[in-house]
Amino acid sequence: MERDSTDLLAPVGGGGALIGYARVSTKGQNLDRQIAALRAAGCQRIFSDKKSGKNAEREELQKALDYLRPNDTLVVPSLDRLGRSIQDLINIVGGLRREGIGFRSLHEALDTTTPGGRLVFHVFAALAEFIRELIVQGTHEGIAAARARGQRLGRPPALAEEQIIHARSMLANPGASISSIAKLLGVSRTTLYKYVPELRAGGRAELVSESEVSR
Structure with a gap:
């Protein structure tokens, strides 16, 4: 009790x-x-x-x-x-x-x-509670300050926008495999699918078609 x-x-x-x-x-x-x-x-x-x-x-x-x-x-x-x-x-x-x-x-x-x-x-x-409150307060203040500066919070993206564009252009080449492109970019196949989601729905053929139309 x-x-x-x-x-x-x-x-x-x-x-x-x-x-x-x-x-x-x-x-x-x-x-x-x-x-x-x-x-x-x-x-x-x-x-x-x-x-x-x-x-x-x-x-x-x-x-x-x-x-x-x-x-x-x-x-x-x-x-x-x-x-x-x-x-x-x-x-x-x-x-x-x-x-x-x-x-x-x-x-x-x-x-x-x-x-x-x-x-x-x-x-x-x-003392433990005081330190915990200081850490929480400091974290909240740091997040607010970062947002005020327009700073992106959280983990950085695995692929930058330029890399995604580059990946799309390489995928339009039928001779380039998804595995080789992922390895070249330093990411896994899963990550590549995440940033180019149309590949999961057979969208590679569309990428090839779009590339041929743009020629």
């Missing part, structure tokens, strides 16, 4: 089990030091992943989160072992708080079962 906003700095968790989580990014790294630190901190059970936090699902972390119960505390060797980013970290710790579960990071000496630890995470959350 979500706690009242007037009780934001109240300690959460504590009194239950200490559950550890460790992670290394590559198979060549060793978990022994992290696991030893978690055991020394009194963790009754430890979950560990050997995967990149950015590019892979953290199955053992999910198992740890599912295993935790109200009043338990999740313990990690350091903050970077838990979150992919500060926002990810805040989301995970916020989810723990809503379940009445505490969080400890040994290296940073952060502990949300204490008012001081809660205050630190509120500062983190406020």
Whole structure:
């Protein structure tokens, strides 16, 4: 159950089990030091992943989160072992708080079962939100300024107008294949069809006819 906003700095968790989580990014790294630190901190059970936090699902972390119960505390060797980013970290710790579960990071000496630890995470959350709003505001202002200058937004076209005209003229030559023209322009057949859509409807014969008429 979500706690009242007037009780934001109240300690959460504590009194239950200490559950550890460790992670290394590559198979060549060793978990022994992290696991030893978690055991020394009194963790009754430890979950560990050997995967990149950015590019892979953290199955053992999910198992740890599912295993935790109200009043338990999740313990990690350091903050970077838990979150992919500060926002990810805040989301995970916020989810723990809503379940009445505490969080400890040994290296940073952060502990949300204490008012001081809660205050630190509120500062983190406020900074993350402030930075996000600055990025959004800066992006909107940049787009508005670019439009005011008449600047085209988005990805540039794969083929410029001159290249499309050149492609049409080459396609009017029966001896030139669509594949060879696409390769010459540095694009795929799919891209060529996109910019010269009449080719899909057998329009090449029309291009040849138009070329013969213009002679």
